[in-house]
Amino acid sequence: MSHSVTLTTLDDAGVAKRLCDYDILPTRQRVQIARVLLAGDQHLCADQVLGKVKAAGSGVSKATVYNTLGLFADKGILREVKVDPNRVFYDTNNSEHHHFYNIDSGELSDIDPGRILVDQLPEAPEGSVIDSVEVIIRVRQQSIPDV
Amino acid sequence: MSHSVTLTTLDDAGVAKRLCDYDILPTRQRVQIARVLLAGDQHLCADQVLGKVKAAGSGVSKATVYNTLGLFADKGILREVKVDPNRVFYDTNNSEHHHFYNIDSGELSDIDPGRILVDQLPEAPEGSVIDSVEVIIRVRQQSIPDV
DNA sequence: CTGGCAATTTAGACAAAGTCCAGATTGCTC
DNA sequence: GAGCAATCTGGACTTTGTCTAAATTGCCAG
Structure with missing residues (x-):
């Protein structure tokens, strides 16, 4: 399936x-x-x-x-x-899921669908219907902390 | 403030x-x-x-x-x-909020912050830290239903 | 098979958004 | 007002993607 x-x-x-x-x-x-x-x-x-x-x-x-x-x-x-x-x-993964985007490397990776939850979806503005909901979590390379 | x-x-x-x-x-x-x-x-x-x-x-x-x-x-x-x-x-609104994006008109509008809730934020991949979380709800012009 | 037709593919011109650069301006500081 | 760093500028350039007109392909009827 x-x-x-x-x-x-x-x-x-x-x-x-x-x-x-x-x-x-x-x-x-x-x-x-x-x-x-x-x-x-x-x-x-x-x-x-x-x-x-x-x-x-x-x-x-x-x-x-x-x-x-x-x-x-x-x-x-x-x-x-x-x-x-x-x-x-x-x-190529066409199932429902969201993404991490590493702004330093430009790499995209999937968020485990079980690890995020969007609740209380608002209604679309008058005259429009929701097409898709996308969550993007932008991440950075962890910087070496100042000593 | x-x-x-x-x-x-x-x-x-x-x-x-x-x-x-x-x-x-x-x-x-x-x-x-x-x-x-x-x-x-x-x-x-x-x-x-x-x-x-x-x-x-x-x-x-x-x-x-x-x-x-x-x-x-x-x-x-x-x-x-x-x-x-x-x-x-x-x-120009630099407070925490998310957006509707109308893919037909190209217009962006704010989602009332009270009307959406992202829960259970996942941890960023090894070696990276979260920079920002963005939710985009793409909407279309409501199409006239077939008669 | 063979002509006809629609769908698909192609190279290359083009477009839009944004970056880069080297030189000109500006604004401080002394 | 001389020196210096920051900022601004026009224009060339890059990148991603679209468009177009012509060539190719696949398929069907006869």
Whole structure:
């Protein structure tokens, strides 16, 4: 039932099937991008995905990577995380959870869902409906205390 | 005691004093930028601040606006809100609160602090300390239901 | 098979937000 | 008012992402 399982061992056919499950036509490029993404839980930005796809020897253009990541997010196979004003992260864990963002290293990590609780959600302003709730805990590298 | 009071009637001397309170040397440009910002509670991005400063007939360069907003945020006179990957918002309300972000209109609004509660804050990952906690509730324009 | 058609992909031009730099100004201090 | 540090400036540059028009692909009917 869980769709956030990620297997490094998924072959092209498996990836293609996964895409179909999400109502995505599995073109060659999409399968290649999905293979990179589904190699374990991770938080990547478009540029990193492009780099990894190219490193894997697959020719996929920048525009296609951007289009495809947007498509995947729309279809729900991954989640966009907007935490850094210069970069959108794509999270292969599409279940409900929140994030730590290390402002020094630029790294994103998941918060154990059991360890945080948002209560008393307010109503959206007149004429709007809630789309998503995101909690971002920004952390810094622990500084060495002054002696 | 509250430093988030904003007065449209603040004169240059008042703004300058305010800046000094925050340990900011009140240069001409900084006072002009502060006057725009302190004209009521608002959420502006750098571009909008630049536009307003120019509209007020004051010559201030783009670089200075960016530098100054960063400085103001560092000093705590305003807060950066990173909710949109292409834009940093500066919030003149520097007290603890969270935001609604309307993804259709691009508008940011405050959540009444009494209407939301984050509980059970998790510990930061090994070697890091919490810098800030931000809750963003993304909302959409309520769509007209299909008939 | 083969023509036709829609969806997808592509390279590269473009756009927006923000940073960087080297030189000019400003404002203190003595 | 000379010297010096801080600040400001225009403009080039960078980064992330979007757009466009043309090429490619996949698929179906005949």
